[in-house]
Each structure stands twice: as C-alpha cells, then as structure tokens.
Amino acid sequence: MAQSQRHMPGRAPEPRADFTIDQDWEAYSAEEHGVWRTLYHRQADLLKDRATPEFVHGLDGLAIAADGVPDFRRLNEALGRATGWRIVAVSGLVPDAIFFDHLANRRFPATCFICKPEEMDYLEEPDVFHDVFGHVPLLMNPIFADYMQAYGQGGLKALKQDSLHHLARLYWYTVEFGLIRNGDGLRIYGAGILSSKGESVYSMDDPKPNRIGFDLMRVMRTDYRIDSFQETYFVIDSFEELFEATAPDFTPFYARLKEMADLEPATVLPSDRLLHKGYDA
Ligand code: HBI
Numbered sequence: 001m002a003q004s005q006r007h008m009p010g011r012a013p014e015p016r017a018d019f020t021i022d023q024d025w026e027a028y029s030a031e032e033h034g035v036w037r038t039l040y041h042r043q044a045d046l047l048k049d050r051a052t053p054e055f056v057h058g059l060d061g062l063a064i065a066a067d068g069v070p071d072f073r074r075l076n077e078a079l080g081r082a083t084g085w086r087i088v089a090v091s092g093l094v095p096d097a098i099f100f101d102h103l104a105n106r107r108f109p110a111t112c113f114i115c116k117p118e119e120m121d122y123l124e125e126p127d128v129f130h131d132v133f134g135h136v137p138l139l140m141n142p143i144f145a146d147y148m149q150a151y152g153q154g155g156l157k158a159l160k161q162d163s164l165h166h167l168a169r170l171y172w173y174t175v176e177f178g179l180i181r182n183g184d185g186l187r188i189y190g191a192g193i194l195s196s197k198g199e200s201v202y203s204m205d206d207p208k209p210n211r212i213g214f215d216l217m218r219v220m221r222t223d224y225r226i227d228s229f230q231e232t233y234f235v236i237d238s239f240e241e242l243f244e245a246t247a248p249d250f251t252p253f254y255a256r257l258k259e260m261a262d263l264e265p266a267t268v269l270p271s272d273r274l275l276h277k278g279y280d281a
C-alpha cells in the first residue's frame with residue numbers, strides 16, 4: 001500500500017500546535033484492521049507467561065479490541081476513569097518539548113497509522129500497534145501512570161538543563177525495554193518488547209544479552225542502539241521501586257553524569273547487580 005494510501009488521519013489539515021490530529025477511526029481499511037488483528041493475536045498468545053501481570057490487567061481493563069484498530073475515544077473512557085490519562089492522536093514522533101508536555105499532562109501521544117503486512121516483523125518508527133498495544137495498557141496501573149507523568153515533568157526540566165540524552169536513556173531502558181522480576185521470575189513491561197514478536201522471546205530467553213538490576217545513574221550513563229535487539233536489559237523489582245528512584249530532583253544527578261563517561265550498551269561493571277552476564281557476538 002503506497003504511503004499516500006496509508007491511513008494518515010487528519011492528513012488534510014496540518015497538525016495542531018500540540019501536534020495532535022484526529023484519529024479518524026472510520027477511515028481505517030479492512031486490511032489495516034486485519035493487520036491489527038494478526039498482531040494482537042500473535043502477541044497476546046506469545047505474552048501469556050511473559051508479560052508482567054499489570055500489563056495483562058491493563059489490556060483486559062481497557063478491553064482493547066482484538067479484531068481491529070481500537071477507537072481512541074472508546075479507550076479514553078476506561079483509561080480516563082482509571083488513571084486520568086488519555087490517548088491523543090499524533091502523526092508520528094513529535095518534538096521533545098511537545099512530547100514531554102503531553103506526558104506531563106497525562107496525555108499519551110499515539111500514532112494512528114499501522115504497519116503494512118510485510119512490515120510486521122520490523123518497523124523503524126512507532127505505529128499504532130506499538131503505541132497502543134505496547135504502551136497504553138500500563139497507563140491503567142496507577143503507579144506506572146504516575147511514573148509516566150513524572151517522566152514528562154522531568155523531561156521539561158531536562159530540556160532546560162541540556163540533559164535530555166541522559167533522561168532519554170531512562171525512558172529507553174524502562175518504558176521501552178524494561179524487564180521486571182516478580183515471584184514467578186522475569187517478566188516484560190517495556191513497550192518496545194511487548195509489541196515485538198522477536199524481542200518478546202529474545203529479552204527473556206536468549207543468553208546473549210546482559211540482565212542487570214536497575215540503577216538510575218547506571219542506566220543514564222548507558223548508551224543504546226535503536227535498530228537491533230538490546231545488548232543489556234535493566235530489571236526492576238517493582239513499579240514502586242522505579243517511581244521512588246526517579247522521584248528526587250535530577251539536577252545533582254545531571255551534574256554528576258557530566259563528569260562520568262558514557263558506557264557502551266554491552267558494558268558490565270564490577271558494581272553491577274548482575275542477574276545474567278551475556279556474551280559478545
Ligand atoms: N514522539 N510521538 C512520539 N512518541 C515518542 O515516543 C517520542 C516522541 N518524541 C520524542 C521521544 N519520544 C523521545 O525523544 C523522548 O522519549 C526522549
């Protein structure tokens with residue numbers, strides 16, 4: 001399907017100042033709904049014993065449609081009642097300041113287009129399946145919902161201190177690619193993993209990547225790659241741990257980070273709480 005035929009809601013009017021557009025749910029084609037249905041069933045089956053229970057509860061609580069791209073208006077009714085969050089439609093990645101302002105006000109910017117059938121195993125930019133299936137269910141969890149709003153508030157402050165690249169790593173290694181350990185063992189909570197067939201298996205089963213206990217400064221020092229499976233996953237023990245670790249003002253952390261060398265993604269330090277040491281290719 002050519003780009004021009006892709007469901008690009010709100011295409012006629014330019015995005016608004018906050019980069020939101022209308023989802024235009026009625027305009028999705030049968031093929032686009034079919035791609036959602038395929039991805040939903042594939043991931044829902046695969047994640048049965050892999051996703052953290054809070055994700056499964058959120059998915060159930062939202063009653064996210066399995067048979068087609070969900071209508072954001074309907075999801076926002078349940079989401080708003082649960083944690084005061086709502087999904088706003090955007091056409092793609094929006095400028096950092098806009099992104100953080102949305103999060104700081106409990107608005108999650110979600111893309112509306114869905115990948116093409118031939119792109120189901122790898123898509124370089126987030127689509128509606130990644131944003132809504134991957135990110136939105138955890139916004140039903142009060143602690144995680146608070147964390148995401150605090151992240152937005154922190155982002156607006158980081159922009160003023162030229163420390164965004166440190167904070168972006170925190171987002172990457174938690175919201176996008178985070179693992180959590182509960183009584184049953186490792187579970188996935190990062191949206192980048194939850195929306196990826198390959199990484200849902202690799203992140204938990206493959207001996208190749210490191211798995212290291214979460215440490216805020218360690219995470220903010222560690223670089224990441226955007227076009228391959230992660231070489232290191234950071235593991236929290238609870239969402240409370242994540243929220244409490246990131247509650248303080250980050251200004252002193254940024255000052256210390258400026259004196260510390262960045263770390264390559266595959267690095268293992270003697271001070272790491274090493275749950276699993278991976279190996280280089
Ligand atoms: N915009 N729509 C959208 N979605 C994102 O995940 C996103 C973004 N803009 C900036 C951004 N993410 C990252 O640069 C920040 O998390 C640092």
Ligand code: FE
Nearest residue numbers: 126176191192
């Ligand atoms: Fe994402």
